[in-house]
Amino acid sequence: MAAAAEQEDEKDRRGDRGAGRGAGAPTPSLLIAGGRLIDPSQGLDGAYDLLIEDGRVAEVIARGGRGGQGERGGHEQGGSKRGEQSERGERGERGERKRGERGGGPARLDAAGLVVAPGLIDMHVHLREPGQEYKETVATGTMAAAAGGFTAVACMANTDPVNDNRSVTEHILAEARRHGYARVHPIGAVSKQLLGEELAEIGEMVRAGAVAVSDDGKPVMNAELMRRALLFAQHFDVPVIQHAEDLHLSGKGVMHEGEWSTRLGLAGIPGSAEDVMVARDLLLLEDTGGRYHVAHLSTARSLEMVRQARRRGLPATCEVTPHHLVLTDEEVARTVFSTQCKMKPPLRDERDRQALIAGLADGTVDAIASDHAPHHADEKDVEFDLAPFGILGLETTLALCLDRLVRPGVVSLSRLVELLSTGPARVLGLAGGTLRPGSAADVTLFDPEGEVTIAAASFFSRSRNTPFDGWTLRGRPAATLVGGRRVELPRR
Amino acid sequence: MTAASPVRWTREDLLGIAELSPGEIELILDTAESFREVGLRPIKKVPTMRGKTVVNLFFESSTRTRSSFEIAEKRLSADSLNFSASGSSLTKGESLVDTALNLQAMAPDLIVIRHAHPGAPHLLAEKLKAGVINAGDGAHEHPTQALLDAYTIRRHKGRLAGLKVAIVGDIEHSRVVRSNIHLLTKMGARVTVAGPRTMMPLGIERLGVEVAYSLDEAVRGADVIMMLRIQLERQGRMAFPSIREYFELFGLTSARLAGAAEDVIIMHPGPMNRGVEIASEVADGPYSVILEQVTHGVSVRMAVLYLLSGVHEETA
Numbered sequence: 001m002a003a004a005a006e007q008e009d010e011k012d013r014r015g016d017r018g019a020g021r022g023a024g025a026p027t028p029s030l031l032i033a034g035g036r037l038i039d040p041s042q043g044l045d046g047a048y049d050l051l052i053e054d055g056r057v058a059e060v061i062a063r064g065g066r067g068g069q070g071e072r073g074g075h076e077q078g079g080s081k082r083g084e085q086s087e088r089g090e091r092g093e094r095g096e097r098k099r100g101e102r103g104g105g106p107a108r109l110d111a112a113g114l115v116v117a118p119g120l121i122d123m124h125v126h127l128r129e130p131g132q133e134y135k136e137t138v139a140t141g142t143m144a145a146a147a148g149g150f151t152a153v154a155c156m157a158n159t160d161p162v163n164d165n166r167s168v169t170e171h172i173l174a175e176a177r178r179h180g181y182a183r184v185h186p187i188g189a190v191s192k193q194l195l196g197e198e199l200a201e202i203g204e205m206v207r208a209g210a211v212a213v214s215d216d217g218k219p220v221m222n223a224e225l226m227r228r229a230l231l232f233a234q235h236f237d238v239p240v241i242q243h244a245e246d247l248h249l250s251g252k253g254v255m256h257e258g259e260w261s262t263r264l265g266l267a268g269i270p271g272s273a274e275d276v277m278v279a280r281d282l283l284l285l286e287d288t289g290g291r292y293h294v295a296h297l298s299t300a301r302s303l304e305m306v307r308q309a310r311r312r313g314l315p316a317t318c319e320v321t322p323h324h325l326v327l328t329d330e331e332v333a334r335t336v337f338s339t340q341c342k343m344k345p346p347l348r349d350e351r352d353r354q355a356l357i358a359g360l361a362d363g364t365v366d367a368i369a370s371d372h373a374p375h376h377a378d379e380k381d382v383e384f385d386l387a388p389f390g391i392l393g394l395e396t397t398l399a400l401c402l403d404r405l406v407r408p409g410v411v412s413l414s415r416l417v418e419l420l421s422t423g424p425a426r427v428l429g430l431a432g433g434t435l436r437p438g439s440a441a442d443v444t445l446f447d448p449e450g451e452v453t454i455a456a457a458s459f460f461s462r463s464r465n466t467p468f469d470g471w472t473l474r475g476r477p478a479a480t481l482v483g484g485r486r487v488e489l490p491r492r
Numbered sequence: 493m494t495a496a497s498p499v500r501w502t503r504e505d506l507l508g509i510a511e512l513s514p515g516e517i518e519l520i521l522d523t524a525e526s527f528r529e530v531g532l533r534p535i536k537k538v539p540t541m542r543g544k545t546v547v548n549l550f551f552e553s554s555t556r557t558r559s560s561f562e563i564a565e566k567r568l569s570a571d572s573l574n575f576s577a578s579g580s581s582l583t584k585g586e587s588l589v590d591t592a593l594n595l596q597a598m599a600p601d602l603i604v605i606r607h608a609h610p611g612a613p614h615l616l617a618e619k620l621k622a623g624v625i626n627a628g629d630g631a632h633e634h635p636t637q638a639l640l641d642a643y644t645i646r647r648h649k650g651r652l653a654g655l656k657v658a659i660v661g662d663i664e665h666s667r668v669v670r671s672n673i674h675l676l677t678k679m680g681a682r683v684t685v686a687g688p689r690t691m692m693p694l695g696i697e698r699l700g701v702e703v704a705y706s707l708d709e710a711v712r713g714a715d716v717i718m719m720l721r722i723q724l725e726r727q728g729r730m731a732f733p734s735i736r737e738y739f740e741l742f743g744l745t746s747a748r749l750a751g752a753a754e755d756v757i758i759m760h761p762g763p764m765n766r767g768v769e770i771a772s773e774v775a776d777g778p779y780s781v782i783l784e785q786v787t788h789g790v791s792v793r794m795a796v797l798y799l800l801s802g803v804h805e806e807t808a
Contacts, residue, residue: 257694258694258695259694259695259698260695261693261694262693262694262695262696262698262699263510263670263699264610264611264632265610265629265630265631265632265633265667265670266610266611266630266631266632268693268694270694336611336614336618337610337611337614337615378587381587381589382587382588382589382615383588383607383609383611383612383615384609384610384611385608385609385610385630386609
């Protein structure tokens, strides 16, 4: 199939990035046994073991001895180099099975009680390196990712210097290879210096490893530049990711404009600040083609516009953040002006929140992304008006989603895995998001029932800015594997 | 002296009206009543707060509120220290929290803060042992202003419940209007806010008020009219095309008072812009109680300082 072939190509182009510590040594075989395997890319959800060899998925093996198609994910995949070996396997007793060429069989990772999923991908994080290493680094940010169950992140370009040229892209990737605990996919800038004036060298950055372009943190305000970006990015088959905010409408606003901004006397950011940009961009997209993605979509109307655009066949995608799914603008009042509730876009009202949740369920939303935005405690310990926008997300996203979305039945576990793995992989054109035999063995194991109390003080992130500190949630990450190798984090 | 009120004061801070109960509001107003008499004596001083230290922390320019607090503190025999943004280390880049912690190290009993940013007093209250009095935080709250307004209304009308109060002007940028809405609605008054549509914050009706977009409609039958200053300095952008156009629409003149109650009182928190939101004939006219508000401000602030300083507990 064309899609499969394309994925193989992507793998060659984008396979090796980050999580490079310890690379070089042969990766031992591993059997992840006893878990509930969920892989929306293959329509799998059930009792399967996962065999990993040479850093790749070798076989998905059904337990319980029932026959029939689909129980073994392995042998249907024509492109799999492991297919032949898989055929030799026997269902049901993987633990005892000898693998002749290895002598001694694979190591075993007990996944009883755990969900085994394709590695989670956070397609929207700020690693702050280069330039703001006091907030976060590639090392600490990817540690936070691994601790939160993510095997890959895509990092935004608003570093210092800006990632608007290949040398910065290469620098980030080199740091990721040396110090990474997860794969790192850089996102290049749309415009030089994020100034919104001239296009950055998109092709150069993509050749160096960038997977998308975005001026995130700032919108592309100039409609003509946006049109040019949508056109030009098609040469490199990367999406243009928009931070949709009309700066004239958002003005000096610091929270959502509504009853709560009125009560608190804080300047408001109307929902229309997002909506007019999404509307404008979708009109442009209709003329240009290409791939357009709305970052951290936060309003009911923007979501509806994306839904309608997709119905018309436009290549538009969108992500939402866990905090917009869990909190509303009232939280600013409830926490008495806590700057941990200050981010862009701002926490919206309950109607918007419900609309986003509906968008998860009906498929309009392609991904949940955290917009992990580290800021130093000193920067947040100021008057609400003066605090920087943004909160952490990597170490809270999975628990929040399991507790607040899956437990109440808003989305199924399988849909959640799609939103956190398969979906972002598809939007960015990454090889991950699947446990198909032959693909790199990026795997996330999590315990959907395990209770966890969020403790910002023990985050791996270098920053502490979260509104969820002290929250007790059910659902927690258990382990990540990148390229078949279990990611070992330093002691906290 | 608070024996008449059934409510005991237990708060350490006065950050806003929103969180006060009607009983607490009444307690403050009753306490103010007992302090009013001090201002009428030849020697305007009582020893009530002797040995207590109050810091007046004004990060925003203020004449009325700051002088009023200072006089209240002096009449109560408190030691007070004035601190303003221009003469402080704030101009050297110190954060609010650090400034506050340094002041805390000098062990004041109360801190009175005026700040341009909503929530600044709440940030201090969270960090400091001293009690915090909000003397105005951005467009959020100005509790002592609402209390002195209520005190003034009560002296003229004998009650708050059932009165029709119109508040007219720059609703969006006004902390006075927010505190007044909370106070007056809690006490049973009917509040109408009026002003240009471009200065009406979204969802204001959720605070329990009616919204009018014409001055005549707001004034009709009003027992109390409060005019608000147009806060030109807070507007990033002009919400109306010219002062002339504003005055035409919402400026209060004698002619436009016609529809109000016969014994209407006209109030203004100051500073007043004559010829913008209010004509001199009204500001200086027979219905105006604007200068009385200033006088009562001292009594109300004495009451607040007294209750928060805890001396009523110590002497109990």
